[in-house]
Amino acid sequence: MKIAVCVKEVPEGGSARRIDEQTKRLDRSGERTLNSFDLNAVEEALRLKEAYGEGEVVVLSLGPASALDSLRKALAMGADRVALVSDDGAAGSDLVATSRALAKALERERPDLVLFGQQSSDSDGAVLWAAVAERLRLPAVSQAAELAVADGTVTVKRQTEFGYDRIAAPLPAVVAVSDAINEPRYPSLKGIMGAKSKPQETLSLDELGVTPELVGEPGSRTEVLALNPPPPRGDSRKIEDDGSAAQQILEFLVERKLL
């Protein structure tokens, strides 16, 4: 069974992240790491391979060549191979453009199952798999809190606002896993050492048969226009409870006409 996991390298989290005022793109020059939600997808792929007893886990990504550093973590966890679509022409790709490039890479791999993480921590998007599944004309299921593969079918316990659905789809299929599905393993020292010698391919857009106008800014259908500071919250108060806090909260609520 061949499982492809689509992952993304993102800037390290926290308040250091910024959008460049000139290019209107996320500044990716600082520390980078694998999108934490994608680790759940890698972990799930590894568990499926272990349960099955055989198979290949290939990790796919779209990004600059330097992204290989972050992708090696997936290899250290146990993935078999990395295929990175790396081409300057693809920089600044939005959902439409990214999904095109990834779909082409996936067509080349022909996996039985494609896994995605729940969302990306840089654009807070939770949408890429649906666009990729559409391009590949494959069934797609998201928010998988549990998944199992048997007899050419993937069965998913899907987390929704109302509880859990159970959904089945024939392979090949695309599944986006929720962060509740598993705890990603820490790579072992052996895994980290072994990662370097596992296959790491870099593919250009040309090799994928993707022409430049289909990706990057030319291929994107959305744009960033301006950056603004967040709206101010107004005055805030902080008090210490001396026994009267509850009363003070009440008065505050009355003052704000919330009661």
Add this chain to the structure above:
Amino acid sequence: MLSKAATLGDAEVAGAIVGAGIASLAQEAGRHGASKVWIADDPALDSPLPQPRVDVLARIVRDGGYDTVLFAASVLAADVAAGLAARLEAGLNWDLVDLSLVDGRLVGTRPALGDSVYVDVGWKGGPQIALIRSGTFEPVATGGEAEVVQSPVELEDFSTKATMLERAHAEQAGPSIEDAEIIVAGGRGLGGPENFALVEDLAKALGGAVAATRAVVDAGWYPYSAQVGQTGKNVSPKLYVACGISGAIQHKVGMQSSNTIVAINKDPNAPIFEFSDLGVVGDLHQVVPKLAELVRARKGA
């Protein structure tokens, strides 16, 4: 959302209702700003699966010649909007908290990077697809009637490959948190699941809903349907009372746009105090029940 759309220039605003047994909802849309409502009513659309909805909406967009498609965000809507964007080769902007027309062009506004910056985003070419954070716009009933049009339901073969074996049931007592005007939320500072009783009690006194952080949902203290935050729901009630919640970014992004935030936490350095309107450093096990009592007294009196 229909109400907001109706205020944008001289847009012709239409609603689309997709599902099974939903035809009666059409005039509700008409009363809130839709001049036309497309109905796609078919048992094949009964299960809340996204791909058949992409087929239906792609057809409506084509038949109706629409250049803009707005969705209220939800797990299902995000899947549908993204599938539709790929189908139509159209731009999708998500997590929007506002929409406006600037020089005749549609501009969306969205928070980014943990709500530290607000970004204006646009679309190149059409159609323009948007996912709007739920609770962003108020419905305004302007009265008015919509023309109702039936849309034929024709589905691609791959759209129906995923099948629903068992469907989730809504199992919550009290108002749904996304619609609630008042929310009382509990976090790890509660100390244990039994202390959610304090949160529920205050919520009841205030007439609000109960929410929970991811940490306590993962620990099994409260159901996922109440989870607010990055991997749960986004809420923007008039009042959000955070009990024993530190205010880490994963929770903050789900509730930061609440009108008024009251936080109770025994740690004076908890990040939540940086963005709450009234911060109380104290023991919630004392403050919360007392507050509930005072609220009841005031209301009951």
